[in-house]
């Protein structure tokens with residue numbers, strides 16, 4: 049019957065008391081990385097477990113009352129339920145790393161809540177709220193925070209259709225479809241008021257309209273995740289669709305999504321604290337620019353609430369507690385809106401954010417620097433203006449970001465631009481294949497979740513490891529064949545024509561994986577530069593190679609889709625069919641089979657556009673070797689023995705020629721090094737040299753690539769300093785924020801009068817030697833600024849022929865004398881610690897105890 053229900057009623061399974069813990073076990077997503085809990089659900093109905101894509105909620109809702117009676121009567125099963133439930137309870141309450149660090153308490157203050165905003169969260173395949181790396185990273189961040197006891201609360205959106213599902217047509221062109229999710233079938237619960245009614249978050253919209261949202265709560269171990277959903281009856285039909293799709297929709301949809309994520313997200317956090325008593329976050333971390341409006345809402349709270357701050361004071365207070373992570377050095381990847389759309393949404397009387405005048409808001413996202421576009425509102429730029437602490441996601445990306453955004457800090461050297469880095473990591477519990485986990489447990493004991501396991505990896509017998517690896521290739525091959533069959537049927541072939549699919553790939557062949565979004569800079573088709581050379585590698589009778597490829601392209605990106613098509617068509621070529629496979633619909637479930645089944649993980653982005661990349665880390669944890677361009681994380685951690693670096697043709701301007709050069713280097717590495725090493729076997733058929741490299745990779749790279757390491761780095765380098773800064777400016781009725789705001793105004797007012805008039809240097813011998821001391825006096829004009837409220841520094845370093853300084857050392861000069869009319873002498877002694885041609889200069893900078901970096905205000909004066 050094609051009738052549509054006018055109302056839906058969701059009948060929740062009522063479990064008998066002895067099985068009741070299954071409910072909480074299914075709702076807490078810890079099952080997604082806890083093998084025993086997964087086994088428990090699988091054992092209820094193994095076929096259904098497989099056919100639902102390993103979904104505990106689906107298993108529970110399928111139970112009929114006779115199933116439940118059978119299970120409740122099964123003593124062994126009931127005992128396992130109890131054990132799993134006790135284990136979860138222990139997991140949720142046992143002190144963790146964070147507690148060992150003093151339960152979040154330092155200097156008498158407790159950091160007991162950190163908000164983490166992200167437009168996507170990739171936690172498990174059955175909660176498809178992600179498109180790629182950014183979302184998977186956010187999911188791994190929450191899981192690792194939970195494991196470490198770091199008190200994060202996640203904030204995102206609930207997309208009813210998630211990201212799209214990908215298949216190919218007969219021509220190999222990407223087709224998108226949008227399966228609709230029913231939140232009642234997902235491991236989510238609705239956030240409700242005490243009277244049982246759903247919490248409603250309301251945002252004003254232009255022309256008297258509104259955007260309402262419900263809040264779904266997912267539980268990721270210890271970490272709650274709040275997801276706002278605009279599919280609420282009180283919205284008009286278009287607004288109900290605002291959270292329909294991830295990165296979908298045109299017009300205002302994207303802007304309204306981001307308003308809901310940022311502004312609505314803060315309101316959801318407040319409702320969550322009010323209802324559950326959860327602590328109010330002190331630190332707000334935004335994963336990429338999309339959630340930037342969270343800072344705007346917090347400014348509004350401080351202006352209109354009890355604090356009664358001015359906009360400028362509130363801005364200083366908000367910045368102190370905000371951490372912004374930028375994720376892309378690709379200019380087209382930066383999130384920007386038309387200034388007009390912002391003006392409509394924030395200027396209309398019905399939807400202004402109280403206390404945030406439109407022109408102040410526009411300034412926060414303005415590209416008012418050299419090379420900027422005045423018609424654009426830039427979310428990354430706003431992220432940097434609303435966050436006192438900013439970071440990129442690998443060391444190289446940090447450096448690239450400092451260069452990319454240096455226009456915001458004019459007058460400063462690139463290396464003084466206040467953008468740091470924390471290199472991404474991956475959650476081992478999610479990504480290490482079960483077989484390897486069990487293998488490690490068999491040989492290293494039950495404590496395999498700890499890092500020490502990596503240093504003892506050589507205790508695992510090499511042949512046991514090698515045969516596990518073969519099983520992993522077999523597992524990948526089985527999965528590939530079944531996916532490929534479905535894909536070929538979707539492309540118009542009949543089952544009868546598909547006999548060949550049952551013999552694609554071979555478990556003893558060197559298996560290379562390549563899976564990533566179809567973004568152009570990832571260069572999916574680089575390996576096709578010389579198709580004959582690739583064919584030779586695939587068809588080598590003695591030492592063949594096979595390739596499994598996957599990845600989606602954004603629906604609006606026809607260039608990306610054309611690259612995918614080129615690749616899919618290549619895989620159709622009878623000469624290589626079955627040796628190179630393109631699998632549709634790359635997602636977490638596929639990834640979990642793909643990384644472990646590969647021997648080599650290939651990545652050949654256009655350097656330096658890969659901010660970090662995480663798939664290679666996941667592959668490494670599963671005993672694969674990376675073969676990659678030195679970009680992102682690989683630039684940092686490639687050590688000559690843990691895989692291979694594809695040489696780059698940096699600086700070659702002609703893109704085609706650069707691709708040719710880099711592709712040739714890739715073929716050469718494969719032919720001369722990778723393939724021979726893999727097929728170099730001892731008398732037992734074991735590739736010892738290869739496995740030495742794998743073992744070296746696991747023991748040295750293993751601990752670094754963990755998300756545990758990443759969240760600890762964030763905690764130490766960003767969350768704690770941000771919390772202290774936020775508390776410091778908030779103390780005594782926000783005295784610090786008030787004083788800083790006043791200072792900033794005063795500095796801006798006076799800066800045009802700040803000058804370095806004259807510098808005297810005494811004590812320089814004709815032939816100065818290292819260790820000599822010189823006496824420096826700088827005569828500066830400061831307008832009305834107090835000498836104590838600026839820094840005067842002597843900067844000295846190697847002087848090039850053009851007098852630019854490198855290797856600069858900064859020495860602070862102290863105020864020594866005032867001459868009236870704003871003129872002052874600063875001075876100090878400087879010990880020469882450098883040899884060679886030295887040059888120096890003097891500079892004046894703003895200084896205030898609540899500033900976090902010299903460059904923070906982007907002001908500096910040189911002679």
Ligand SMILES: *Cc1c(COP(=O)(O)O)cnc(C)c1O
Pocket residue numbers: 179180181182184563564565634635636639660661662663664666
């Ligand atoms: C890890 C992962 C990504 C991100 O991989 P990159 O190396 O960052 O491109 C994308 N999609 C899925 C499903 C993943 O598991």
